[in-house]
Amino acid sequence: MNVAERIFALRSLMKEKGIDAYVVPTADFHQSEYVGEHFKARKYISGFSGSYGTVVVTKDDGGLWTDGRYFFQAENELKDSGLRLMKMFVGDTPSITEYLCDRVPKGGTVAFDGRVLSMGEGQEYEEVLSKKKIRIHYSIDLVDDIWEDRPPLSDKPAFFLEEKYSGESTSSKLMRVRKAMEEYGADSHIIASLDDVCWLLNVRGDDIDFFPLLLSYAIVKQDRVELYVDASKLDDRILDELNKNHVTVHPYNDIYEDVKKMDASGTVLIDPMKMNYALYKNIPCKIVEAANPTILMKAMKNEVELENIRKAHIKDGVAVTKFMHWIKTRYDKETITELSSAARLTEFRAAQEGYIRDSFEPLCAFADHGAMMHYSPCEETDVPLSSGAFFLNDTGGGYYEGSTDITRTFVLGSVDAQMKRYFTAVVRAMMRLSRARFLYGCYGYNLDVLARGPIWDLDLDYQCGTGHGVGYLANVHEPPTGFRWYVVPSKNEHHQLEEGMVITDEPGIYEDGQFGIRIENEFVVKKGVKNKYGQFMYFETITFAPIDLDGIDPEEMSRDEREWLNHYHEQVYEKIGPRLTEEEREWLKEYTRPI
Template identity: 35%
Template sequence: MPTPSARLRALRDQLVRERLDGFVVPLTDEHMSEYVGDYAQRLAWLTGFEGSAGTAVVLAEEAAIFTDGRYTIQVREQVSAADWSFVSVPETNVPAWLGEHAHAGMRVGYDPWLHTRGWVEEARAALAGVGAELVALERNPIDSIWADRPAPSPAPLAVHPERLAGRGAAAKRADVADWLAAAGADATVITALDSIAWLLNLRGADVARTPVALAYAVAHADGTADLYVAPEKMTAAVAEHLGNAVRVHDRATFAASLDSLAGKRVAIDPALAVAAIADRVERAGGTVLPLRDPTVLPRATKNPVEVAGHRAASLRDGAALTRFLRWVAEAAPRGGVTELSAAERLSVFRAESGLLRDQSFDAISATGPHGAIPHYRVTPESSLPIEPGQLYLIDSGGQYEDGTTDVTRVVPIGSPRDEMRDRFTRVLKGHIALATATFPRGTNGGQLDSIARRPLWDAGLDYAHGTGHGVGSYLSVHEGPARIAKPSYPGGGPAEPLLPGMILSNEPGYYKAGAYGIRIENLLLVVERELPGGDAPMLGFDTLTLAPIDRDLIDPALLTDAELTWINAYHHRVAATLAPVLGGDDAAWLEARCTRITR
């Protein structure tokens, strides 16, 4: 198997054959997905980097890999500094870097099926400023040299029943048709895999940890739709579910089918659709309307059935996690437990419900210094033993047909040091501040982000990731459009007001490089709040996640009376809800861990 250095040399040789001076390699697929199938893992294949966000630029004499603060440590552990320079975003970005490192006459290639039009315009302008050219390629040059590139998944589609979706696919298509009429559009091209799954009440297994299928959809103003999917994915049950109003075509015909939109006004999401799609529609004579995917907001604002399903999933998941936390607390101090064996044990606990469909992402099972890597991914080669004196961080979640979960807890192995308790308690204070926040309608997550950071800021501390992301309903564990993050944080577009029904994470953290990491994560449901005497429509959060927060890491002296009241009330609810489900020794252990905390 060629080394990453050999692969970089092979790519440069391929660029020479194609008369190119450079190429841009993003970590995405033709649907602008965050998590991608193995066939689209071009960045990992080329560089060895296994994070979930990043981009590489290869020029003849230099190569750079761009990552954000979540991967500062990880990228340096996985990628050769002899071959690559490490560039931090959002301090800079790929177009800006190209404008500084390219020179006149250079031809830099890009795959138009892996970039948005906005990116293309920015990169083209940056290169033009130095007399260089951005070149759209018909074939990705990595695909020409990746000899054993995996084929796309052949997994079949599955129906997501209305009893779990809460709304039928026909009704959803009718809503899109109404939206098209109001926008003066004839059709919309929907490319995001979770949007297609939500709109048609379908699920798949083409992307690890995310129940979606590789497909495209075109929804029309008459309420019909065209679905483009590999024929082998169709089943009789899916065909019956879709009915006559959804025409099914081979996914391989999608690009050519865009020519049929000639003369029509076509809505295409500029943030979610790749440049190749809008370019093809315009070349065919269609008019592109740069409008947001009409399924994004209704998908994010969960209906009552989806909320009830998530509550059921949270209870089931919380019981499994509690059993795991007891196991770690008792087994790890005795020795023999590793990051990998712990992650595997948690998967077993979740699977014992009989309702787990998948993990919602690869568990971040991290002890000691690995805990300081926010998106650490354990492998057989990297797995460390969990030893006394360390903090063990477990960030994990499950995919259940009624809900998607995501939760982080930290377990001290033995007695924690005073510094660990101080940092953990400050993270807890920020977590409580966000969980109890009340805010007027129209507030976006960026306006709430500092609430969770202030207890850390007061001590000169911070963390280099967002505080919260949206979560899907048996869909992606990272779902837009809302988030709770600094405005400059990568991954978000315009600030999105929070709305009732949205589910977001609450996960402030602290990371001491080379030593330990702390993160406390629950999922929150945005709900309406009525305040006595108030006259503005207000919103707040209900905490959905049920699992104990380690009391040995809490310094009660740092908590206010209100914060003590919150943690005690939360633990009371956790014990009252989960103990009857657990029973026996697990219930007794949980109740002991949820007893009242006092100063």
């Protein structure tokens, strides 16, 4: 069936079951950023392949809600689908709940699979739709009924993350979580987010795109843990460790019925930002809502993790530097496209010891494609690289020693003075934040202006955050902190900066229809001097790869900014140079020269 035929089949089922509107989000059962093929129901029903969006189908209408990152892509992919593009946060575009209230009659029915809708979204639907006496049916997966060749759930094996990588045993982590449970007065704690379960039990898997995580849920009690997972994925090493820590394995989907049997007189701790609506609705006992304790614990990396992460960044720096050399010396001699360049960078990473996979979908954007902040090339949009433009590449690698996230914008050929001015402003923005000294207690939004300052000075801005936390061989976008000038509760980035956090610093300038520039390094939050004013903090840069000097106008930089860049490039040459070929090393010497 083509997309229009699928929507017709969906409407037929809706009519049969008395459903006025059906909602299809972009999610798995764990609110993961990337999802496995089995969970791509929104893509199946709409044809839209972007990573963010929600489809709503009514009896005679329907739309896809997505944000500005994907307007161009969605317009193309929705052709002939019968679905309208609903541009979120633009003009008078209604929210999904506003649309449902307008399109569904009083007393009508809205349905969805509550396992793929977040708890917060489900509660919002309840609150808004109840005012019009619209019923909610949350336990029906209509897409599954028409998706004949739906890919099965992943059956790929999991692996144990040894303590030489994790830096802390499962028993120690459980002890810390149980102490937090006591403080909340909870006798049980349901964990539904994959990165939190995997961090707690020191396991990783291969069940979703890019992030090496395992489809699983956990219920932590004071004397045991109930783990819901496909047991066939677990090897003897993992089972050994689970047994030592009194972890009992249950079939993956059994949690929905098991939760209903929880002691009604007990108290359960749940994170409303990290739980799906169906699981929440099955809980029979008193609920305490708070962030999963594991979120802050895993964000504050221990010394073993930090040493490993530094090693991962050296490996990644080698791969990115080799890639930059390859692009800069060959783009005008052979045909290199966005897609082929992304594949080549993956090859450079795969040649590094301990490489597992890329840490997110490569964003390789040439010329005007770079103006779309999260553009990722596909066969339909792929273009060759040529002279006189910027080539933005935002990519990352996953290694046993940790995950990386780096963006470099390369200058191909020569660019005009304004483009250089903008490029230099972005570099200055990145380095200003990385050089920050601040008192303990600051949040990301206290410091964001440091990065935006050089760009705001040009009366420009970038409509996204400046940085995000990075997980250890887990989610590359990791809460609970980040950099943006305003608070977005759904981003869960509202915690003060703590020692050991690993965060990105990635300001940019994006000119529609022309180009995009982004420069991104990662750093570790460190303690500095402590005196009568309090505990001072600073950032240790851990990303090492050249920043393209062909885009720099030294006249736009202050003396201390030039000194910082020169010192940074000196470190790049010292750390990366010895791992390159002689030809690459000579080239690197030129691209790390003092300015």
